[in-house]
Amino acid sequence: MTGQTNTRLADLFGLAGWSKGELARLVNRQAAAMGHPQLATDTSRVRRWIDRGETPRDPVPRVLAALFTERLGRVVTIEDLGFVRHGRAGKKQDVRKTENPDGLPWPPDRAAAVLTEFTGMDLMLNRRGLVGAGAALAAGSVLSNAMHDWLQTDPTRTGVAPRATDPLHADPAGFDRYEAAPIGSEEIEALEHSVIVFRAWDASRGGGLQRKAVVGQLNEVGGMLAYRHADHLQRRLWGVAANLAVLAGWMSHDVGLEPTAQKYFVIAAHAAREGGDRPRAGEALSRAARQMVHLGRPDDALDLMKLAKAGSGERVLPRTQAMFHTIEAWAQASMGRGQAMRRTLGEAEDLFVSDTGEEKPSWMQNFDEADMHGMQALAYRTLAEHDPAAAIPAQRHAKLAIELRHGGHERSKLFDHISLASACFIADDPEQADRYARLALMSMGDTSSHRTWDRLREMYRLTGQYAGYSSIESLREEIELALPRSPVNRPRTGQA
Numbered sequence: 001m002t003g004q005t006n007t008r009l010a011d012l013f014g015l016a017g018w019s020k021g022e023l024a025r026l027v028n029r030q031a032a033a034m035g036h037p038q039l040a041t042d043t044s045r046v047r048r049w050i051d052r053g054e055t056p057r058d059p060v061p062r063v064l065a066a067l068f069t070e071r072l073g074r075v076v077t078i079e080d081l082g083f084v085r086h087g088r089a090g091k092k093q094d095v096r097k098t099e100n101p102d103g104l105p106w107p108p109d110r111a112a113a114v115l116t117e118f119t120g121m122d123l124m125l126n127r128r129g130l131v132g133a134g135a136a137l138a139a140g141s142v143l144s145n146a147m148h149d150w151l152q153t154d155p156t157r158t159g160v161a162p163r164a165t166d167p168l169h170a171d172p173a174g175f176d177r178y179e180a181a182p183i184g185s186e187e188i189e190a191l192e193h194s195v196i197v198f199r200a201w202d203a204s205r206g207g208g209l210q211r212k213a214v215v216g217q218l219n220e221v222g223g224m225l226a227y228r229h230a231d232h233l234q235r236r237l238w239g240v241a242a243n244l245a246v247l248a249g250w251m252s253h254d255v256g257l258e259p260t261a262q263k264y265f266v267i268a269a270h271a272a273r274e275g276g277d278r279p280r281a282g283e284a285l286s287r288a289a290r291q292m293v294h295l296g297r298p299d300d301a302l303d304l305m306k307l308a309k310a311g312s313g314e315r316v317l318p319r320t321q322a323m324f325h326t327i328e329a330w331a332q333a334s335m336g337r338g339q340a341m342r343r344t345l346g347e348a349e350d351l352f353v354s355d356t357g358e359e360k361p362s363w364m365q366n367f368d369e370a371d372m373h374g375m376q377a378l379a380y381r382t383l384a385e386h387d388p389a390a391a392i393p394a395q396r397h398a399k400l401a402i403e404l405r406h407g408g409h410e411r412s413k414l415f416d417h418i419s420l421a422s423a424c425f426i427a428d429d430p431e432q433a434d435r436y437a438r439l440a441l442m443s444m445g446d447t448s449s450h451r452t453w454d455r456l457r458e459m460y461r462l463t464g465q466y467a468g469y470s471s472i473e474s475l476r477e478e479i480e481l482a483l484p485r486s487p488v489n490r491p492r493t494g495q496a
Helices: 007-016 020-033 043-051 060-072 108-127 140-151 185-205 211-224 231-254 258-274 278-294 298-311 318-334 338-353 369-383 388-404 410-426 430-442 450-466 470-482
Strands: none
Touching: 007 043, 007 060, 020 043, 020 060, 060 108, 108 211, 108 231, 108 258, 140 258, 140 278, 140 298, 185 211, 185 231, 185 410, 211 231, 231 258, 231 278, 231 450, 258 278, 278 298, 278 318, 298 318, 318 338, 318 369, 338 369, 369 388, 369 410, 388 410, 410 430, 410 450, 430 450, 430 470, 450 470
């Protein structure tokens, strides 16, 4: 007990609109439904949690997290409530008095617990038909400061070979014990194949249609991580968790669940590091950086890219480094730093062509020459908002990307067409812009992506200066029909 108000719980309590007595009754009812009929909470106890900073015993934090998740329509974790998990490692930390409220980084058992708890809450939102939304994104500097030193070290391995029947002593808040069981290499191979299937679907159709399936699979893997398998199996399991968490994060970003997406990227970085794959951890954080640029926060993106590059270690391949540079260049472009952007893209090109053909990890398969040109087109198109001359190289790279795209990457090709049309509008070529914009609209119905709508809104904004042209008037009407009827007021893509 801290003797001070738990401000995080107090804020959420105020948003929920319950009385203290009502919350007490809901806790008792929910606890009974979760198999704890003996729990008896009253108004005075709720008051102590909120006003005096008392941390209730398990399972109350889990019960409260479930209640607030359902009430608010977004994932609410134990940390979000201002409660400290009672794990084995480390000193207890008051999450209400720190710039790192999630207590990053997490030890392995807590990472698995957070993974399972968070995915379980996310699935509950899906089952209840609620629309997930988060309170706020963590700043890039906060994540970087918290994770920088930890990410550059390798996980500590136990000296004694673990037994498959010996469960980790993880925080029980995160696990459904009946789901946790030892598995073998064949099961892990099947899980690895499922990642490939999910990734291909995401690249083709967007994240909206398969997000729930990915989150459910990740939840299952979290249960598997409740057991300590042999080291080689445990590392592969962590690798599967990292790949699924990145996918869950990217799909969440694709459908506009931004804080949820960021949480999955952080979970992915933890999982990758525990699996001994620091380059994968860096790539997960680079996704969080791309998310930040899209949301108009390029300074946060640059902080995250420093963390991603520093934490990736020496084994990172030149092509992975090239990808990192393109994201950094996009952030610089959105800030109008043309000289820095061109220098960074030049370094990216040098790294890309220096690739020796070494076998690439599965998570890098999609970053090919087409994607390289696509990112360059996006960076130049973004810079063209500050320097219209950049629209010319934006068109060149977008056309190359479109020519090189092969089947299965429909969403990326759609983005290329939007970049190309937008660059043509900025370059005062409405006839060509109209042509490419209509090609983009033709494939809009095949994808499920809020990011697509965001970029389409940006293109729509550029059509305003040509509103007197009959063909552009027709195009504007078609764009209006393609966009949701009540668009969310989101930040402009790639703009500071």
